Amino acid sequence: xxxxxxxxxxxxxxxxxxxxxxxxxxxxxxxxxxxxxxxxxxxxxxxxxxxxxxxxxxxxxxxxxxxxxxxxxxxxxxxxxxxxxxxxxxxxxxxxxxxxxxxxxxxxxxxxxxxxxxxxxxxxxxxxxxxxxxxxxxxxxxxxxxxxxxxxxxxxxxxxxxxxxxxxxxxxxxxxxxxxxxxxxxxxxxxxxxxxxxxxxxxxxxxxxxxxxxxxxxxxxxxxxxxxxxxxxxxxxxxxxxxxxxxxxxxxxxxxxxxxxxxxxxxxxxxxxxxxxxxxxxxxxxxx
Amino acid sequence: xxxxxxxxxxxxxxxxxxxxxxxxxxxxxxxxxxxxxxxxxxxxxxxxxxxxxxxxxxxxxxxxxxxxxxxxxxxxxxxxxxxxxxxxxxxxxxxxxxxxxxxxxxxxxxxxxxxxxxxxxxxxxxxxxxxxxxxxxxxxxxxxxxxxxxxxxxxxxxxxxxxxxxxxxxxxxxxxxxxxxxxxxxxxxxxxxxxxxxxxxxxxxxxxxxxxxxxxxxxxxxxxxxxxxxxxxxxxxxxxxxxxxxxxxxxxxxxxxxxxxxxxxxxxxxxxxxxxxxxxxxxxxxxx
Numbered sequence: 001x002x003x004x005x006x007x008x009x010x011x012x013x014x015x016x017x018x019x020x021x022x023x024x025x026x027x028x029x030x031x032x033x034x035x036x037x038x039x040x041x042x043x044x045x046x047x048x049x050x051x052x053x054x055x056x057x058x059x060x061x062x063x064x065x066x067x068x069x070x071x072x073x074x075x076x077x078x079x080x081x082x083x084x085x086x087x088x089x090x091x092x093x094x095x096x097x098x099x100x101x102x103x104x105x106x107x108x109x110x111x112x113x114x115x116x117x118x119x120x121x122x123x124x125x126x127x128x129x130x131x132x133x134x135x136x137x138x139x140x141x142x143x144x145x146x147x148x149x150x151x152x153x154x155x156x157x158x159x160x161x162x163x164x165x166x167x168x169x170x171x172x173x174x175x176x177x178x179x180x181x182x183x184x185x186x187x188x189x190x191x192x193x194x195x196x197x198x199x200x201x202x203x204x205x206x207x208x209x210x211x212x213x214x215x216x217x218x219x220x221x222x223x224x225x226x227x228x229x230x231x232x233x234x235x236x237x238x239x240x241x242x243x244x245x246x247x248x249x250x251x252x253x254x255x256x257x258x259x260x261x262x263x264x265x266x267x268x269x270x271x272x273x274x275x276x277x278x279x280x281x282x283x284x285x286x287x288x
Numbered sequence: 289x290x291x292x293x294x295x296x297x298x299x300x301x302x303x304x305x306x307x308x309x310x311x312x313x314x315x316x317x318x319x320x321x322x323x324x325x326x327x328x329x330x331x332x333x334x335x336x337x338x339x340x341x342x343x344x345x346x347x348x349x350x351x352x353x354x355x356x357x358x359x360x361x362x363x364x365x366x367x368x369x370x371x372x373x374x375x376x377x378x379x380x381x382x383x384x385x386x387x388x389x390x391x392x393x394x395x396x397x398x399x400x401x402x403x404x405x406x407x408x409x410x411x412x413x414x415x416x417x418x419x420x421x422x423x424x425x426x427x428x429x430x431x432x433x434x435x436x437x438x439x440x441x442x443x444x445x446x447x448x449x450x451x452x453x454x455x456x457x458x459x460x461x462x463x464x465x466x467x468x469x470x471x472x473x474x475x476x477x478x479x480x481x482x483x484x485x486x487x488x489x490x491x492x493x494x495x496x497x498x499x500x501x502x503x504x505x506x507x508x509x510x511x512x513x514x515x516x517x518x519x520x521x522x523x524x525x526x527x528x529x530x531x532x533x534x535x536x537x538x539x540x541x542x543x544x545x546x547x548x549x550x551x552x553x554x555x556x557x558x559x560x561x562x563x564x565x566x567x568x569x570x571x572x573x574x575x576x
Contacts, residue, residue: 184468
């Protein structure tokens with residue numbers, strides 16, 4: 001089956017690789033050509049010089065780029081994905097973007113008899129590399145049924161949440177939960193340090209009970225050591241929280257904690273931590 | 289081995305029961321005598337009419353009461369625990385209380401050649417009933433070695449954290465983590481409801497990734513249904529957060545999220561939810 005993949009960043013590069021390794025005939029496009037060449041030399045497959053050319057003849061077109069604007073740039077225009085799709089093509093957007101964009105793209109695709117799914121992922125770079133991503137999908141059931149077996153190349157779990165946009169909204173719920181968990185964990189470790197506790201021993205104990213979280217199990221040890229040069233970057237988290245806070249304004253929900261954590265991440269960025277993992281919230285507390 | 293247990297609340301009642309069922313010769317004291325009688329009719333054992341009388345002849349004296357003041361009331365005075373201890377008695381306080389009280393009690397016990405451990409628990413009423421509590425202990429290693437095999441009657445895991453008071457400080461770290469996790473989860477569910485999502489489906493998916501937490505796995509479903517008549521009460525959580533915030537003032541840590549969540553819990557109390565589970569934070573968001 002011919003598929004294409006647009007955007008070979010830290011996520012897209014290994015995701016497209018899994019598709020090629022799983023027997024799909026993959027054509028990739030990336031803005032910086034050298035990255036596409038490096039992908040081809042690692043996995044084989046084909047390279048296109050425009051999103052349009054990549055999409056031509058593909059049954060499914062995946063994309064995974066930076067933000068709403070980046071998505072629009074590769075989708076629209078004479079060299080965009082939509083210029084290359086045929087009736088029946090299914091476009092699957094793995095970018096974490098707004099629900100509004102998802103609904104807009106679904107309409108634009110429908111106007112060309114193409115299908116669309118918003119399909120943001122969680123699991124980070126490690127999940128993309130190991131093919132263990134979780135995918136939250138918005139769109140129609142028949143389209144999901146077509147995409148799921150292909151996405152299995154890099155997903156541990158994919159789930160249709162509801163109509164167009166609901167994949168993005170589910171991803172926002174994910175990020176809101178993480179904001180609370182990481183800030184709570186950061187305050188606890190800050191408190192423990194100030195109180196002179198052996199925080200590693202405390203975490204060992206409390207991770208067995210009601211304070212347990214994935215973040216505690218996977219990030220507390222590196223937070224205690226002050227290691228942040230890995231994982232999911234603060235810059236990306238701020239992008240995601242901006243989408244969530246913007247959506248909250250529209251749907252009338254009040255997210256006091258999420259807004260506060262977003263401001264703390266702004267402070268981490270200011271102090272040079274934009275590329276650090278989200279667990280670097282603890283450094284904000286060290287600033288006083 | 290003769291042991292005594294002071295305080296037969298929702299935690300102490302089953303904890304003392306596990307001791308008796310595990311072959312210890314238990315003497316209990318409770319302020320309201322009828323509860324002690326009900327305990328005896330269920331488990332056997334002995335009843336004392338004062339904490340002092342309960343402590344007499346016991347190798348270990350456990351207590352689990354409400355707050356710092358309640359602890360002082362059963363420990364000091366002519367009918368208090370310390371009036372009944374001998375040289376070598378070990379007093380173990382399972383109350384969640386201040387680290388300052390723990391250090392004060394350690395001194396008062398030492399003045400009578402008795403040992404002391406602060407040993408707050410986590411795991412809630414269900415953990416106490418199933419004998420699956422987690423216990424965070426502050427004190428001396430030799431005292432911990434004496435107490436641990438006895439506490440095994442109701443603990444899945446107990447751990448010495450450090451000197452006197454460090455058990456309480458570890459418990460505060462636990463509660464700070466929970467404050468962040470529950471508020472994040474509440475905001476996510478509030479957001480999802482406002483956005484019209486099937487929140488149960490979203491939780492199923494995101495609980496497989498970096499947003500996972502014990503709270504999500506054990507409380508999201510009841511939060512979605514609006515069920516809060518169980519679990520760990522808001523009134524108790526506020527007591528614990530007050531201890532943490534007070535300690536933070538002393539040790540110079542800044543806990544913005546914890547302070548905010550404490551205020552939200554005050555609103556839940558005002559709306560009549562003092563006995564509701566901590567997951568009832570979501571109702572605060574429904575208030576707008």
